[in-house]
Each structure stands twice: as structure tokens, then as C-alpha cells.
Amino acid sequence: MNRQPSLLFRLFRHLVLMSGAMVMLMPFIWMLLTSVKPPDEIFSSELTLWPQHWYFIENYSEALTRIPLMKFLLNGIVVTATIFLCQVSIAVxxxxxLAKMRFKGKKTLFAAVLFCLLIPPQAVSIPWYLLMYQFGWLDSYMALIAPFSISVFGIFLMRQFFMTIPNDLIYAARIDGFSELAIIWKVMLPTAMPALVSFGIFSIVAHWNDYFWPLIVLNSPDYYTPPLGLVNFRNDDTGNDYGPLMAAATIVITPLVGAFLLAQKRFIEGITLSGMK
Incomplete structure (x- = not known):
């Protein structure tokens, strides 16, 4: 009798979680199924989830041939990977x-980092645009990479993780003759791999999906990132071509889904151990 409420509570909890998961997954399921539907079913007045006729080859072929989607994907890889490497080289x-060294103004500097977390990137987009114009970097990879080469969120996340590492490890490395830079890259960074993976997921997803900033600084399709490239599926006369558009969107998000599934264990460890909620 005492175990019955506990069992009912667990069933209710799983039901709530499954319902929430379905709400979150439904747009992706709809996108995936729309990508394999013919146009008459997409624009049908009857709401049907499962396609009656499969239009997989036609939609995905048009998605890959109508626009240089592979070029846009390559641009996205170059931009996100370069941004992440720059952020790591500075944040670590x-x-x-901030976590392990003693110097004057340390608390003030950390407070400034926390304050910068409150500033949305859109608020500084105009100064950044003017700076890119002065440097002559508009419509280039530099315009996409330079404004995001420093991540205050990355500094905060890595600092929180470093705080959990015992100082004895650093003292032992110093006794062995390691310099401070050697301690950072050969001792602290391997130890902080879960936090680094967590930050990598946040950084790559944010900049892979970024539409706002590339729309402002790019004119040439040669530098288009995947979200900006998807706009090419819009037709001014007939509206969006939803079949190929959903197929292209599926191709664009597939690398992100795969990366998260491969790194989800490390991602959860990094968030947990760094004290993020």
C-alpha cells in the first residue's frame, strides 16, 4: 500500500516529461515529415501528419541543387570552428x-565578466558593424568571426569548473617545473574537458544558427552561412517552397543533432560540475 503512491507518482512524472518532450520535438517531427511530402499534400486543406506519397528524392535533390547548400555548410563549419578555437584560446x-591566481582587481574583473553576460549581442551590433566597416572587413569571414572571438560566457563557465579543481594539483605541477602556461594547457585543460565540451555545444549551436549578424554584414552569397542560405528558397511570387525548404533545414540541423548526441554525456557532466543550473 505504501508503494502505490510512489508508483503512481513515477508514472505521472514520466507522463509529464514525455508530454513535454513531445511538445518540444513536434516542430522537428513536422519539419522532417514535410521534407518528404509532395506539394499537394503540404498545401492540402486536410491536416495529415504522415505522408500519403513519399517525395524524398525530389525534395532533397532540389535542396542540394537549387542552392549551393554544401558551400553554405562549409562556410558554417569554418566560421563556427574558428570562433570556438578563438574563444577557447582566450577563455581558458x-x-x-580568475580561478587560481591572486592579483589586485580580481573580484572587480570577475564582476565585469558577470556584467557582460547581461548585455545581449544585438545591443552592440551597430558599434560592431561600424568597427567592421572601419577595418574593411565587411562581407568577409573576419566580419563573421572577429566580434565573437571572445566569449564572456565561456570565461564564466570555465572559471566555475576550474574552481572545483584542487589547488594541490597545481602545486604539484609547479614543483615538477611546469610554467603557468604549461599548467593551463597540459594540466587544467585536459581536466576541464567536460566543461569544454559543454561550452563547445553552446558556442557551435549559437553561431551555426545565427541569422541576425550574417544578415547585417554579408552581401556576397560566397560567405553565406546555412541559416542565411535557406532564405534562397523564398519565391517572391509563390512564397516559400516548403518541401525543399524543410529538406534543407533538416540537412542543416543534422550535424548539430549528431554532435549533441555524441557529446551529451560530457555536456551534462560539464554543466553539473561547473555549477550551472
């Missing part, structure tokens, strides 16, 4: 200094 040493 700064986070180590």
Missing part, C-alpha cells in the same frame, strides 16, 4: 587567472 587562460 582568463578563467584560470
Amino acid at each position: 587562460p582568463v578563467a584560470y587567472a
